[in-house]
Amino acid sequence: MADRLLTLEIFRYNPLTPNIPPRMQAYQLRETPGMSLFIALNQLREEQDPSLMFDFVCRAAVCGSCAMLINGRPNLACKTLTQDLPDKITLMPLPVFRLVGDLSVDTGVWFRDLSLRTESWIHTDKTFEAQGLEERMDNPTALSIYEAERCIECGCCIAACATANMRADFMGAAFLNRIARFLIDPRDERPAAQVFEVVGTDEGVFGCIGLMACDDLCPMEIPLQGQLAFVRRKMALAGLWGK
Numbered sequence: 001m002a003d004r005l006l007t008l009e010i011f012r013y014n015p016l017t018p019n020i021p022p023r024m025q026a027y028q029l030r031e032t033p034g035m036s037l038f039i040a041l042n043q044l045r046e047e048q049d050p051s052l053m054f055d056f057v058c059r060a061a062v063c064g065s066c067a068m069l070i071n072g073r074p075n076l077a078c079k080t081l082t083q084d085l086p087d088k089i090t091l092m093p094l095p096v097f098r099l100v101g102d103l104s105v106d107t108g109v110w111f112r113d114l115s116l117r118t119e120s121w122i123h124t125d126k127t128f129e130a131q132g133l134e135e136r137m138d139n140p141t142a143l144s145i146y147e148a149e150r151c152i153e154c155g156c157c158i159a160a161c162a163t164a165n166m167r168a169d170f171m172g173a174a175f176l177n178r179i180a181r182f183l184i185d186p187r188d189e190r191p192a193a194q195v196f197e198v199v200g201t202d203e204g205v206f207g208c209i210g211l212m213a214c215d216d217l218c219p220m221e222i223p224l225q226g227q228l229a230f231v232r233r234k235m236a237l238a239g240l241w242g243k
């Protein structure tokens, strides 16, 4: 396998030069042992085409910036080994997000907008005391928050989501997961009704049509459909018993 000649078909388009239409460009590259797509793309940029645009920061599945469509499926390029792919590899930018160029998209604006829309921060009247004692919480609660916090905001779940591809205002799994995180957190004193006002809509929990691609393709394996079900369950309980 180590001496395979790989063909990478890469989407090329720079919105700053709209006179050059979008196209697929093929590159060939000799595979090396343990090669990730991060290594392959950097090698291509260094040795064959310095104009190739793509994003990387951490190279360790932490920052979420290298997400792209790899043979049609959203995934992290730094976490994907070429040995797990066929000889021909197609790379496209994530849909839904604004294209910066080639494989690079701007997920930051999208996530920031949603953060503001859903007010993704702890709402409390308590005054922060920098020297105060850390607030304790029980382990199961802390672990549930941690589970939701593992999201690296790579955008794979949004790119994989049929609803998000059809309607720009859909919050998507990443944000419903974020909502779940704040519903779990006892430090957030927001009345649940205030949260449900924002997410109990077609743009929120009712927009999901249950195709489960978010859950199947999350590179961090966060149980996103479970988080969505949790938000729906909390909403139903709030409706029935005001909890």
Ligand code: FES
Pocket: 055, 056, 057, 058, 059, 060, 061, 062, 063, 064, 065, 066, 067, 076, 077, 078, 079
């Ligand atoms: S480079 Fe950070 S997640 Fe891939």
